[in-house]
Amino acid sequence: MNGRRETLTIGRYGKYGITLAVAREKLIDAKKLVDEGVSAAKEKKRAKAKTKSEGTFGELALRWLAESEMSDSTRDMRRHIVDRDLIPALGNYTLREVTGEDVR
Structure with missing residues (x-):
């Protein structure tokens, strides 16, 4: 984004995490966001903050x-x-x- 590299953690892989197919789908979605000029990492942080603000x-x-x-x-x-x-x-x-x- 803007000439800088960002790291996006998609999820934990393995028995208790996501499958490789799901990880690939999320990667494709993240690449689409980057192509639109939207930071996938920042969007993930915003979504996580919104979920936390909703309460337990x-x-x-x-x-x-x-x-x-x-x-x-x-x-x-x-x-x-x-x-x-x-x-x-x-x-x-x-x-x-x-x-x-x-x-x-």
């Missing part, structure tokens, strides 16, 4: 408990479930990382 599953669950209209007994029951089961298991994940199956 735990923060959103507590906000839902505080803002939802329900009776006190229902709120207490749901808070107990959230505190006992959901926050320890999923509390630090972003909302995009949590699926319905994870919650079930």
